Amino acid sequence: MIPTTRLAPSPTGALHLGNARTFLATWLLARQKGFRVILRIEDLDGPRVKPQFTQQAIDDLTWLGIDWDEGPVIQSEQVHVYYHAVQQLLEAKQAYPCVCTRKEIEQASSAPHSEDGSTIYPGTCRNRFDSVDQAYRQTGKRPAVRFKVPPTRFRYEDQFAGVRSFDLQEQIGDFVIAKPDGSAAYQLAVVVDDARSGVNQVIRGDDLIDSVPRQVLLYQSLGWDNLIPHYYHLPLVVGPDGRRLAKRHGDSRLAFYRQSGVCVDRIRALLARWLGMDCDDSISIDQCLTGFDLKKVPRDPIVFSPRDHEWILRKS
């Protein structure tokens, strides 16, 4: 199989320096190692998706010097493929309809919490309904579909973050694969898309590392064991408060810098330093390709400070 990766922006907001760093690392690794690159627009997140961010992400990536061999693949244009996968899991009884609301789950006193504070589903609707239709008829509520997580430990070796291990029931719990409106949830869509397009190298931010057990379980249950990718999870860029980069840390959108007349070589210089490269105040994409070394990428989160922002905007 041809080694293949993907760039998968979600058009729910503009790309900021943190997203740019992960995409640049993905692209540099891909071009160094000869991976095929697919651009995929992950636009299934209903009302949060703003169509203008799709074109903006394409413009931002192009501005950085990032290109791709295939795509853009648009998730919302292929919803039938997700539907079939959900049906397959329902029929195999590896997934079940669930009518619980978020509030009910939070209120269930026995519901444990995962490390990030999100509630682990207590399994209320497991074995409760025979089918999605029956759940709807019986409760009058449109059900979501949840995947049944087995009571085991899951261990895997991340290509960047090393060996990771999860207790599936205590840390993950039965998770949603289709929403009540019938649309696919992130975990399912990403597996179906990666499998369909032969993506076998997934490089992304480590906020998604606890998605790995969910995604691997889906590969296994859909009979796609041989398609499970290699995963590389890179630490995120955070603000001085240690929280992941967001608006409260100032305007670090690529579109903002682009519109302010900042030279892209300067943006790349900051991103290159954040990826462990030695460089001056500007760097071309070709120089990045020569200098990038995954082994030198810092293991800890990168802190974006107001000084970095001023440095970018300073006239060189």
Ligand code: GLU
């Ligand atoms: N679309 C996701 C994001 O922007 C990335 C999903 C993935 O790489 O699996 O965070």
